[in-house]
Amino acid sequence: MTALGPLGLTPEEETLYEVLLDHSPATLDDLTAAWPGAWPGSDPAGTLASLAAKGLVRTSPGPPARHAAVAPEVALDGLVLAAERDLLLARDRARELEEAFQERARQRTPSAVIEVITGRHAVEQRHAQLHRAARRLFRCLSKPPYLDPVGSVAAQHELLDRGLTSQIVYERDFVARAGALRQIETMVESGQQARVLPGLPMKLYLADDRLALLPLRHEPAGAVAALVIHPSGLLEALIGLFDGLWQRALPLGLDPSAPGPPTGDARLVALLLSGLTDETIARHLGVGHRTAERRIAELMARLGARTRFQAGVRAAQSQSPAPPVRKEP
Structure with missing residues (x-):
């Protein structure tokens, strides 16, 4: 479907309308020569008639007859408004059907x-x-x-x-x-x-x-x-x-806007939580094995964690909102 397909235009109609915007007014022979969308079996005269019926082309009598594109602001905006009205009606109808479906659902058998x-x-x-x-x-x-x-x-x-x-x-x-x-x-x-x-x-x-x-x-x-x-x-x-x-x-811990560990550690925290080996973590980070080990050790020290997984847990929990405090009755 082309960009104007939702407005009811075929690819041939959209192409010919675009040609008319550059060549108006033009005769049928002019358009046939200029139309790059003249696929085998195409019908420029029929396409022109369809565009005219949709309000996108006006024709001046000849001989020879000349055709001009109606300004997009006028013609296309009108089609867009009509499509929006149709969509609103369709949405209202969909809601009616959903309400009817939910009502039947309340009565359905187990x-x-x-x-x-x-x-x-x-x-x-x-x-x-x-x-x-x-x-x-x-x-x-x-x-x-x-x-x-x-x-x-x-x-x-x-x-x-x-x-x-x-x-x-x-x-x-x-x-x-x-x-x-x-x-x-x-x-x-x-x-x-x-x-x-x-x-x-x-x-x-x-x-x-x-x-x-x-x-x-x-x-x-x-x-x-x-x-x-x-x-x-x-x-x-x-x-x-x-x-x-x-x-x-x-x-x-992959959201850079969230509180918690520095942004550079976010991926490291996620990898620690996933339980990967240091070698695999290094490969994910695109660094050497020793560099990965050093970054893990630094994170563990900063968080006061004894294990790699505990470091990931503490870093992740620092991003989680505190649970609500229950008030005694």
Whole structure:
């Protein structure tokens, strides 16, 4: 789809309109010669007629007839306003359907609370829909293997671009993978809240408090299947599970704007939390083994930590907000 496709213009129409902006007024023969988009089988006369019907071209009678583009400020702005009106109507209708769906959901039988999704394409489709369905908060327990790594990253970027809060708990084994830390760092820079745990019991995706997607298999070669959980006691339990793991998980310390260790130590802290060896940490940092050892020792001394992992924990905890103080009744 071209840039003006959402306004109902075909690629041929957009190209011919752009040519007319540079050659108005012009005869049909002039446009046929000047039109770089004259693909085999194209119909300049038919395309002109379509542009005229959409208010983008005006024609002066001849002979020969001459055609001129209507100013974009007039013609295209009108199409944009019409498209916006249509989108508002579509959004209102979508909300009506959602309200009707939720009303039926409250009356549905227990067996309708859970959908069983089978097949790679169907699961990928519901995974993408879950991202789009989130309106305020998206939460995830993230562990390998991943069905569609590229699609998952793109969906996260789209979600963050919409201004939603995204909370992801990563399994430590994934953070230790080559390139994973840089990928997470990019997400954190875009606004994602990332934490890590040594192990996760399952993969889980939550859209607000309304929907959950629970993959059923972890084996890449196994049959692909997942559960979609609608509002119910089971969904509340899954939300409670995530919230509990989120509280236990440690921030990866990759946000340069957050309080805590100096920015240069942020990646080191994340690597310490992931439980990697000094040699692997050095490779991730792009420094020598001895340099990595020295930086780890300096961080441990600064934080008063006895072990590497304790240093990572203390540095990460310095980024976490203090828990609320309970007042005695």
